[in-house]
Amino acid sequence: xxxxxxxxxxxxxxxxxxxxxxxxxxxxxxxxxxxxxxxxxxxxxxxxxxxxxxxxxxxxxxxxxxxxxxxxxxxxxxxxxxxxxxxxxxxxxxxxxxxxxxxxxxxxxxxxxxxxxxxxxxxxxxxxxxxxxxxxxxxxxxxxxxxxxxxxxxxxxxxxxxxxxxxxxxxxxxxxxxxxxxxxxxxxxxxxxxxxxxxxxxxxxxxxxxxxxxxxxxxxxxxxxxxxxxxxxxxxxxxxxxxxxxxxxxxxxxxxxxxxxxxxxxxxxxxxxxxx
Numbered sequence: 001x002x003x004x005x006x007x008x009x010x011x012x013x014x015x016x017x018x019x020x021x022x023x024x025x026x027x028x029x030x031x032x033x034x035x036x037x038x039x040x041x042x043x044x045x046x047x048x049x050x051x052x053x054x055x056x057x058x059x060x061x062x063x064x065x066x067x068x069x070x071x072x073x074x075x076x077x078x079x080x081x082x083x084x085x086x087x088x089x090x091x092x093x094x095x096x097x098x099x100x101x102x103x104x105x106x107x108x109x110x111x112x113x114x115x116x117x118x119x120x121x122x123x124x125x126x127x128x129x130x131x132x133x134x135x136x137x138x139x140x141x142x143x144x145x146x147x148x149x150x151x152x153x154x155x156x157x158x159x160x161x162x163x164x165x166x167x168x169x170x171x172x173x174x175x176x177x178x179x180x181x182x183x184x185x186x187x188x189x190x191x192x193x194x195x196x197x198x199x200x201x202x203x204x205x206x207x208x209x210x211x212x213x214x215x216x217x218x219x220x221x222x223x224x225x226x227x228x229x230x231x232x233x234x235x236x237x238x239x240x241x242x243x244x245x246x247x248x249x250x251x252x253x254x255x256x257x258x259x260x261x262x263x264x265x266x267x268x269x270x271x272x273x274x275x276x
Contacts, residue, residue, distance in 0.1 A: 001028060001201075002054075002055075002056030002057050002058070002087070002182060003027060003050060003053070003057045003058075004025075004026055004057070004058045005024070005026030005027050005028035005048070005058070005059050005156065006024065006025045006026060006028065006059075006060045006061075006062075007022060007023075007024040007028040007029060007046075007060070007061050007062070008022060008023050008024075008032070008062045008063075008064070009021075009022040009030060009044065009046075009061075009062070009063045009073070009099075009238055010022065010062070010063075010064050010066070011042055011044075011063070011064070011065045011069045011070075011071035011103075012066040012069055013040075013066060013067070013068040013070075014183075016039055016040060017039035017040065018039065018040055018041060018042040018069045018070055018071060019042065020033045020042050020044055020071065022230055023249065027048060027049045027050050027061055027062065028046075028047075028048050029046075029047060030044050030045065030046060030047075031046070031047040031076070032045045033045075034265055034272055036269060036271075036272055037199040037266075037267075037269050038106065039105040040070060041069075041070045041072065041266075042069070042070070042071045042072070043072045043073075043074070043271055043272070044071065044073045045073075045074060045075070045189075045273055046061070046073050046074070046075050046107070047075070047076060048079070049068070049197070051077065051080060052079070052080030052081070052082050052127065053080065053081050053082065053089035053090075053091065053118070053249070054082045054083070054084060054088035054089060055083075055084030055085050055086060055088065055089055055117060056084075056087040056089070057089045057090070058089075058090045058091075059090070059091045059092065060092045061091075061092065061093045061094070061096050062093075062096075063093070063094070063095045063096070063103070063105075064095075064096045064097075064197075065095075065096065065097040065098060065100075065101040065102070065103045065130070066098050066101060067099050067100045067101055067184065068100045068101060069098075069101050069102075070101070070102040070103070071087075071102075071103050071104070071144045072103070072104040072106065072271065073103075073104070073105055073106065073107070074106045074107060074108070074271045074273055074274070075107040075108050075275055076108075076171040078108045078109045078110065078111050078139075078245075079091065079107070079108070079109070079110040079111070079114060079136070080110070080111045080113065081110065081111070081112045081113060081116040081118035081120075081154070082113050082115075082116060083113055083114065083115030083116055083152070083179075084115065084116055084117040084118075084152070086117070087117070087252070088117045088119050088155075089116065089117065089118050089119070089143070090119040090121070091110070091118075091119070091120050091121065092121045092123075093105075093122045093123070094122075094123045094124075094125070095122070095123070095124050095125070095132070095134075096124075096125045096126075096128060097124075097125070097126045097127065097130035097131070097132055097198070098127050099127045099128060099129040099130055099198075100129050100130065101127075101130045101131075102130070102131050102132070102133075102160045102264065103130075103131075103132045103133075103134075104132070104133050104134060104256075105122075105132065105133075105134030105135070106135065106256070106271065107136065107137075108137070108249075109137035109139050109189070109245045109249070110136075110137070110138050110139070111128070111138075111139045111142070111190075112139065112140050112141065112145070112149060112152065112154050113141065113142070113149075113152075114147060114148065114149050114150045114151055114152055114172070115150075115151050115152045116152040116153075116154070117152060117153055118153070118154045118155070119154075119157070120136075120138065120154065120155070120157070121155075121157040122136060122157065122159070122160065123157075123159050124160040124161070124196060125160075125161060126160065126196060126197060126198030126234075126265060127198045128162075128198045128199040129198060129199065130197065130198040131196070131197045131198070131264075132194075132196045132197075132264075133194070133195050133196075133256065133259060133260070133263075134193070134194060134251050135191060135192065135193040135194070135197075136156075136158055136191065136192050136193075137189070137190075137191040137245060137248060137249060137252070138154065138156065138168065138174075138189065138190050138191070139187040139188060139189045139244075139245045140154070140184075140189070140190075141188055143188055143243070143244070144244065145193075148188075149172050149178075149188060150172055151172045151173065152172050153169055153170060153171045153172065154169070154170045155167075155168075155170075156168055156169075156170065157204075158192060160196050160232075160234070160235060160261060162171060163196075163232040163234050163235060164194075164196070164231050164232050164234075164235045164237075165172045166192065170184075173252070179248075184241060185225075185241065185267075186243075187225065187241040187242055187243055188243060188244070189240075189241070189242040189243065189245050189248050190239075190240070190241055190242075191238075191240040191242070191248045192237060192238070192239055193213075193238040193240075193252045193255060193256075193266065194235055194237045194238070195209050195235070195236045195263060196234060196235045197234045197235075197261055198234065198237075198269060199234060200233040200234055201233060201234060201235075201236070203248075205263065206230055206233070207257060208235040208262055208263070209228075209262070209263060210228050210229075210230060210236055212255070212258040212259060212262055213228035213236065213238050213255050213258070213259070214228050215258070216254045216255045216258055217238070217251065217255075218250045218252065220247075220250070220254070221247060222240060222242055222247055222248065222251055224243065225240065225241040226238065226239065226240040226241070226251060227239055238252070238255060240252070241269075256268065
């Protein structure tokens with residue numbers, strides 16, 4: 001039996017406090033709302049109790065951040081796409097941020113098990129004056145456990161209106177893509193991180209974001225397999241290939257720790273869940 005789950009999370013500023021309200025259908029919900037930085041910034045822990053998706057399962061997440069609100073969402077564990085007998089497993093996330101809102105989308109990785117037919121979609125809609133920091137991390141198979149990504153596929157989709165679109169299908173059977181030097185070159189973790197705005201980023205600020213990302217990359221063991229670019233005037237993007245999730249995630253967190261103080265004048269507070 002396929003699982004179909006939906007969650008809508010609304011973050012609103014009321015006075016000096018950011019409040020979270022949500023409604024859900026099926027096994028997808030907000031486990032906890034925390035305020036480690038005070039009332040103005042709302043941290044939320046998103047959970048999917050079944051912990052994975054099989055063929056035919058669908059998860060739909062819609063997050064809306066109101067004007068002047070600042071929210072952060074993370075997860076306690078990886079998302080998992082398991083083997084499918086033919087139907088795709090689909091995870092859709094839509095994030096809307098209103099003018100003056102800020103949002104941080106920091107989930108743990110999505111793991112694609114061998115034999116999965118997976119679709120992972122993230123669509124962003126940012127109003128002028130809205131800003132967002134986030135990442136998307138995908139692991140193909142479990143190489144350390146001797147479970148390679150030997151069959152199956154992943155459709156990866158990341159879009160910000162008409163400013164930015166990254167979309168591609170990773171097929172396990174495509175050896176040129178999976179092993180070739182112009183493809184994944186044998187790496188099994190790919191990650192994208194971004195600082196995105198609903199209007200053009202002022203040039204000095206955009207250059208600062210690029211410089212900080214490149215400094216963090218140059219100091220990391222993945223320096224040869226990572227890079228920072230600005231694909232449009234409203235986006236700064238970092239792309240990483242890695243043999244495993246851990247070094248990729250370590251690099252992304254170091255960039256967040258540099259971007260948050262420089263771009264938002266906020267301390268690089270670590271979500272409490274990461275310390276567990």
